[in-house]
Amino acid sequence: MSKVKTMEEMPLSKIHFKIFAYTSGSTFVDGYVLGIIAVALSIMQPYFDMSPIVTGLIGAATLAGMFVGGTFGGFLTDLVGRKKMFILNMLILAILSILQFFVQDPLQLFMLRFFIGFALGADYPISGALMTEFSPKKHRGILLGGINGLWFIGYAVSFLAGYFMLSIGDESWRWMLSSSVVPVVLLLIARMNMPESPRWLAKQGREKEANAIVKEIFGEHVIISDENESTEKTTFLDIFRNGYGKWVIFVSVFWSIQVMTTFSIGTYIPEILGQFGVNDGSQEYLGSAVINILYLAGLLPILYLVEKYGRRPTLIWPLLITSITLLTLGATSGLNIPFALILALFVIYGTFNTGMGAHQWIYPYELFPTHIRATAGGFTTGISRIASAVSTFVFPLILGNFGLANTLYISGALLFIGFLVAVFMAPETKNMSISQASSIDSGRPQEDSFTQSKKVK
Structure with missing residues (x-):
């Protein structure tokens, strides 16, 4: 009789890449939606004669919506399932994307961006849970980490x-914002055929x-798992009980700090490049695109290193290096240095x-x-995302009142924290099964790794 294996012991196959495509679509759409607003805001500002505060609120609206969507969407996903929520989110996003074309005032756009953020926030926990529950143990870090890379592509x-839609004219911002419907509809169609999570x-x-x-x-001869997991019903407060509250704090803090600088700098990177002297026509927008494309140079190495050396060192060292890089950019912001050096520092950071x-x-x-x-x-x-929303709103105010150098110093200091x-706080979960990784410091007992497989035989 063939040896019984678990889903986590299976080699990489077509289904894993399909699930990766379904889930990474979340981050691609998120990256696209949050990126296109940076260009659109600079074009629409004279159209609506918006103050810096209104501009900041619209820039932060999607992130604020993601706070609500992530908090409630994740809970609903554990209650009603991964697939239903996946499809519903994309349908809502398609409708909201189209409606952006017809906005008549900043308040309408703020509300639409908030609800778009709600749907995007709900999509994150669906994607993460589904990919985790299908991933082989030896490649889980690569597959999960790779999802984030699609954010930078988007x-x-x-x-x-x-950049290419600038030629449409004064109302090109309408086409920019509504263009997100294209990847959303493609993803909606693809997700119709995805399976529900067996776990x-x-x-x-x-x-x-x-x-x-x-x-x-x-x-045949493949089972879901050979380890004992909790059979408790989902309750929201369980994420703070049995030792899990520590991990909620750890993840929330390092994630918030990292994205606060990502979104604040990323959303206003055209203005930052302009203050560095890169303000020849639309060059700052092209420079923003080039910088973000080059950011992807960090993706492939980390996907290899996170499995070879572990999660802990591949989080610690990048935090230190990005901190030093932004502090260096702050120190050189008033020196009129060549664009190539500015680009190099931004690429290292990115x-x-x-x-x-x-x-x-x-x-x-x-x-x-x-x-x-x-x-x-x-x-x-x-x-x-709420941390990102606050930083996106506050960033232009700090930039305007305290200057570019101090703004970069603050960003670098946050990354050092x-x-x-x-x-x-960072634990090591390399080569652990899902049950083992989710039992660190929780006090939850593990079943003998061969017990269930023997029962199946």
């Missing part, structure tokens, strides 16, 4: 799209459906920032069990 594509089905007592999916995808960004998808979904995985992932997503948090 962000870079948005700047390129915005989630099993937690709901629907073992027959769960086993049928596993058998269809992986064949590549290492991309690298540590992979942990936004690894830690939140490895450190929590199935019945609260999406809830915890959604809550920490929400916390990171993140470095210290990672040094003292």
Whole structure:
């Protein structure tokens, strides 16, 4: 009789890449939606005669919506399932994307951007939970970390799209904002054929459906898991109990600090480049696109290193390097240095920032069990997005009142705080099964790794 294997022991196959495509679409759309507003805001500002405060509120609206969407969407995902929420989110996003074309005042746009953020925030925990629950143990870090890389692709594509749509005219911002409907509809169609998570089905007592999916995808002699996981019903407060509160704090803090600088600098990078002297026509927009594309240079190395050397060192060192880079940019901001050097420093910052960004998808979904995985992932997503919203709103005010150098110093100092948090709190989950990773410091007992497989035999 063939040896029984678990889903986590299976080699990489077509289904894993399909799930990766379904889930990474979330971050591509998120990156595109958050990136295109940076170009659109600079074009529409004279159209609506917006004050810096109104501009900041619109720039932060999507992130504020993600706080609400992540918090409640993750909880709903653990209650009703991954697939239903996946499809519903994309349908809502398609409608909201089109409506942006018809806005008549800043308040309408603010409300639309908030609800777009709600749907995007809800999509994050669905993606993270689903990819985690399908991933092989030896490649989980690569697959989860790779999802984050699509955010930078979407962000870079948005700047390129915005750059080429500038030629449409004064109302090109309408086309820019509504253009997000294209990737959203493509993703909606693709997700119609995705499977539900067998782990989630099993937690709901629907073992027959769960086993049928596993058998269809992986064949005979494959089981969902050979370890004992909690069979408790999902309650929101469980993410703070049994030792999990520590991980909620850890993930929320390092993620918030990292994205505060990512979104604040990323959203206003055309203005930053303009203050560095890169303000020849639309050159700052093209420079923004080039910088964001080059950020992807940090993706492939981190996906290799996170499995070879572990999660902990690949979070700690990038936090330190990005901190030093932004402090250096602050020190050189008034020296009229060549654009090539400015570009190089931004690329160093961006590549290492991309690298540590992979942990936004690894830690939140490895450190929590199935019945609260999406809830915890959604809550920490929400916390990171409210931090991003605050920084996106405050950043232009700090930039205007205190200057570019001090703004970069503050950003560098925040990343150094993140470095210290990672040094003292970051756990190592490399080569652990989902059950083992989600049991660190929780006191939850583990079943003998061969018990269930023997029972199946």
